[in-house]
Amino acid sequence: xxxxxxxxxxxxxxxxxxxxxxxxxxxxxxxxxxxxxxxxxxxxxxxxxxxxxxxxxxxxxxxxxxxxxxxxxxxxxxxxxxxxxxxxxxxxxxxxxxxxxxxxxxxxxxxxxxxxxxxxxxxxxxxxxxxxxxxxxxxxxxxxxxxxxxxxxxxxxxxxxxxxxxxxxxxxxxxxxxxxxxxxxxxxxxxxxxxxxxxxxxxxxxxxxxxxxxxxxxxxxxxxxxxxxxxxxxxxxxxxxxxxxxxxxxxxxxxxxxxxxxxxxxxxxxxxxxxxxxxxxxxxxxxxxxxxxxxxxxxxxxxxxxxxxxxxxxxxxxxxxxxxxxxxxxxxxxxxxxxxxxxxxxxxxxxxxxxxxxxxxxxxxxxxxxxxxxxxxxxxxxxxxxxxxxxxxxxxxxxxxx
Amino acid sequence: xxxxxxxxxxxxxxxxxxxxxxxxxxxxxxxxxxxxxxxxxxxxxxxxxxxxxxxxxxxxxxxxxxxxxxxxxxxxxxxxxxxxxxxxxxxxxxxxxxxxxxxxxxxxxxxxxxxxxxxxxxxxxxxxxxxxxxxxxxxxxxxxxxxxxxxxxxxxxxxxxxxxxxxxxxxxxxxxxxxxxxxxxxxxxxxxxxxxxxxxxxxxxxxxxxxxxxxxxxxxxxxxxxxxxxxxxxxxxxxxxxxxxxxxxxxxxxxxxxxxxxxxxxxxxxxxxxxxxxxxxxxxxxxxxxxxxxxxxxxxxxxxxxxxxxxxxxxxxxxxxxxxxxxxxxxxxxxxxxxxxxxxxxxxxxxxxxxxxxxxxxxxxxxxxxxxxxxxxxxxxxxxxxxxxxxxxxxxxxxxxx
Numbered sequence: 123x124x125x126x127x128x129x130x131x132x133x134x135x136x137x138x139x140x141x142x143x144x145x146x147x148x149x150x151x152x153x154x155x156x157x158x159x160x161x162x163x164x165x166x167x168x169x170x171x172x173x174x175x176x177x178x179x180x181x182x183x184x185x186x187x188x189x190x191x192x193x194x195x196x197x198x199x200x201x202x203x204x205x206x207x208x209x210x211x212x213x214x215x216x217x218x219x220x221x222x223x224x225x226x227x228x229x230x231x232x233x234x235x236x237x238x239x240x241x242x243x244x245x246x247x248x249x250x251x252x253x254x255x256x257x258x259x260x261x262x263x264x265x266x267x268x269x270x271x272x273x274x275x276x277x278x279x280x281x282x283x284x285x286x287x288x289x290x291x292x293x294x295x296x297x298x299x300x301x302x303x304x305x306x307x308x309x310x311x312x313x314x315x316x317x318x319x320x321x322x323x324x325x326x327x328x329x330x331x332x333x334x335x336x337x338x339x340x341x342x343x344x345x346x347x348x349x350x351x352x353x354x355x356x357x358x359x360x361x362x363x364x365x366x367x368x369x370x371x372x373x374x375x376x377x378x379x380x381x382x383x384x385x386x387x388x389x390x391x392x393x394x395x396x397x398x399x400x401x402x403x404x405x406x407x408x409x410x411x412x413x414x415x416x417x418x419x420x421x422x423x424x425x426x427x428x429x430x431x432x433x434x435x436x437x438x439x440x441x442x443x444x445x446x447x448x449x450x451x452x453x454x455x456x457x458x459x460x461x462x463x464x465x466x467x468x469x470x471x472x473x474x475x476x477x478x479x480x481x482x483x484x485x486x487x488x489x490x491x492x493x494x495x496x497x498x499x500x501x502x503x504x505x506x507x508x509x510x511x512x513x514x515x516x517x518x519x520x521x522x523x524x
Numbered sequence: 525x526x527x528x529x530x531x532x533x534x535x536x537x538x539x540x541x542x543x544x545x546x547x548x549x550x551x552x553x554x555x556x557x558x559x560x561x562x563x564x565x566x567x568x569x570x571x572x573x574x575x576x577x578x579x580x581x582x583x584x585x586x587x588x589x590x591x592x593x594x595x596x597x598x599x600x601x602x603x604x605x606x607x608x609x610x611x612x613x614x615x616x617x618x619x620x621x622x623x624x625x626x627x628x629x630x631x632x633x634x635x636x637x638x639x640x641x642x643x644x645x646x647x648x649x650x651x652x653x654x655x656x657x658x659x660x661x662x663x664x665x666x667x668x669x670x671x672x673x674x675x676x677x678x679x680x681x682x683x684x685x686x687x688x689x690x691x692x693x694x695x696x697x698x699x700x701x702x703x704x705x706x707x708x709x710x711x712x713x714x715x716x717x718x719x720x721x722x723x724x725x726x727x728x729x730x731x732x733x734x735x736x737x738x739x740x741x742x743x744x745x746x747x748x749x750x751x752x753x754x755x756x757x758x759x760x761x762x763x764x765x766x767x768x769x770x771x772x773x774x775x776x777x778x779x780x781x782x783x784x785x786x787x788x789x790x791x792x793x794x795x796x797x798x799x800x801x802x803x804x805x806x807x808x809x810x811x812x813x814x815x816x817x818x819x820x821x822x823x824x825x826x827x828x829x830x831x832x833x834x835x836x837x838x839x840x841x842x843x844x845x846x847x848x849x850x851x852x853x854x855x856x857x858x859x860x861x862x863x864x865x866x867x868x869x870x871x872x873x874x875x876x877x878x879x880x881x882x883x884x885x886x887x888x889x890x891x892x893x894x895x896x897x898x899x900x901x902x903x904x905x906x907x908x909x910x911x912x913x914x915x916x917x918x919x920x921x922x923x924x925x926x
Contacts, residue, residue, distance in 0.1 A: 182585060183585065184586070184610075206610070210604060226626075267861045284901050287902065290903045295924065298904075298905040299909075303910030456669070457694065501691075506699060524717045
């Protein structure tokens with residue numbers, strides 16, 4: 123039984139690592155002891171690392187997070203073949219791309235939701251509730267459907283049209299509400315229905331207690347192919363992905379399999395950038411006003427302490443990339459055959475901005491497919507007649523000899 | 525070098541298997557000797573099977589068609605980590621789903637295009653041209669971009685909006701032309717530009733000479749996980765996928781690794797169904813009038829002899845599924861966590877229609893993600909106020925207690 127393989131031993135406060143809590147229930151509001159009115163501290167999951175089987179990191183590759191069951195919380199919810207995504211070398215850009223668009227709902231969020239929906243099943247909740255207008259909501263809905271749990275998605279009115287269909291498809295109850303009402307409603311729904319929250323309910327971001335553990339598997343997979351890269355560039359909203367990937371490498375060091383962690387670089391939209399501000403000001407987490415950006419998937423007003431830990435412990439940095447830098451990186455990735463949503467290109471945009479030489483491979487995590495973008499569906503090519511002269515003119519305009 | 529590993533020895537006519545041609549150039553108009561004014565016969569690629577290394581089928585799983593290089597034409601074009609897709613067991617539906625939405629452009633077409641664009645690179649063509657309003661066109665554009673080749677996509681005006689953005693993203697020249705002008709224009713462009721055609725140019729379908737070889741890898745992957753299934757249900761337009769998967773199993777038999785091939789069931793939209801007609805009437809290939817259907821990805825007026833071979837040689841059948849059957853299968857797959865486009869659900873719809881017990885596993889090939897459907901983007905949930913009474917009413921309507 124997969125569930126019996128977990129070596130998870132409890133929850134540990136990131137606010138004070140000496141503070142430990144039992145594994146159940148997941149502390150969905152973060153660490154109760156260290157959190158204050160202005161800063162919420164998350165918890166992470168601790169494991170009985172001494173008992174990790176030696177063969178865990180000698181497995182053949184493939185999908186399915188259950189292959190990493192010893193280093194994950196118990197997987198009570200069934201999987202959809204998440205993870206096991208390709209690492210694609212793009213020599214023309216000097217990077218490897220970890221292609222997370224190759225997950226069951228075509229984003230990295232499936233790794234988190236396999237774990238977070240498992241937590242909901244583990245506590246016997248009748249359903250899950252999530253505030254999201256994109257990848258996270260759809261992924262939660264898919265894993266809830268697979269597990270036979272109900273799902274409520276609190277979306278915002280401004281979501282891209284294709285994402286509306288995406289959220290609906292899995293049978294979730296999708297409610298579009300004003301953006302600033304989403305978190306209060308999430309708390310209310312949790313209280314009134316007993317549904318398990320799989321997105322954040324706290325002042326600064328703590329998110330789900332178990333969810334980021336799923337992202338560790340990205341590190342395990344990269345390590346199996348490349349060893350420890352020199353640097354990782356990660357599109358960053360609340361920083362759960364950033365933390366998870368860093369933690370995976372930190373565990374490999376702890377287990378004696380790796381000698382160091384890669385430097386992790388958070389890549390936030392310049393329109394906001396709460397993590398960059400927190401790091402610059404020496405704060406655990408903070409909030410900022412957010413200006414306009416099309417990188418809606420990582421457009422966050424608040425940061426979380428997890429991301430601060432990952433940047434500081436890895437000697438990384440918090441970078442700000444603007445929409446033009448992301449759009450250029452997005453275009454260049456597509457011209458190499460990989461079409462991602464704008465937010466997903468933040469990693470390559472950050473790497474380019476840094477203009478730093480690294481002594482080893484550089485990995486950019488690309489989080490999600492191009493179908494999720496704002497503006498998808500607006501490119502309707504004009505219909506032209508079948509006349510050869512017209513077609514030929516268009517080809518000549520495009521520098522194609524005919 | 526990957527290119528040196530290919531054991532491809534020539535092209536063989538499907539019209540008369542004793543007729544062999546050199547491997548180069550790819551016969552993009554099918555077999556010149558056996559084709560007639562009414563029926564075009566495709567060619568396939570032959571290999572030096574005696575030299576297939578024993579360890580080929582003992583590799584660990586993973587993406588990248590180059591792992592199967594001995595049994596593919598030379599791979600001159602670089603890859604994008606295509607293939608290595610998960611096989612997901614859905615006990616509630618009694619099937620395994622081969623999830624081809626997990627490819628680089630989120631459809632099975634990437635396996636074909638790695639091979640077909642390699643053929644274009646192999647003949648030194650300056651570019652590729654394809655007639656497609658969906659998955660095939662986008663996939664061709666992606667592989668052409670990766671290989672540094674130009675790409676022309678002849679799309680039709682009625683393509684779904686999201687697909688318009690998809691086709692544009694990879695930098696191809698996208699020309700929307702009247703549907704019945706696409707094949708004549710494809711031939712003209714091929715003649716005038718020297719671009720290599722990666723879609724069909726013949727009366728009945730022959731398609732690309734090398735392309736379907738890429739689909740064989742689906743059989744190799746299924747075999748590694750399950751052995752030989754009892755039955756395969758395959759969404760069918762021109763039948764290249766059907767043929768490729770069947771041929772992969774036929775090769776496993778030839779190599780002494782498997783004892784039999786699975787029965788392969790073609791699942792065509794009932795609105796057309798040229799293969800079903802060809803099989804019923806004992807014809808190699810035929811054409812029909814096509815009525816309205818939303819399954820645009822497999823909505824074909826002509827069939828190809830490849831599909832006829834696969835159905836007959838495997839004791840399979842050509843099934844017709846209507847839009848309502850596909851829509852129900854699509855909904856049920858999404859309620860199990862897997863959102864596919866309507867055409868992709870034809871496999872499960874066909875399995876259900878057959879109501880047959882099989883003595884072994886049943887595999888449905890799901891070809892592509894739900895983002896490609898007509899109607900995606902039309903589901904915009906109504907925005908409701910943040911008032912708890914309103915939200916509570918909506919939850920109660922959805923049978924959620926609160």
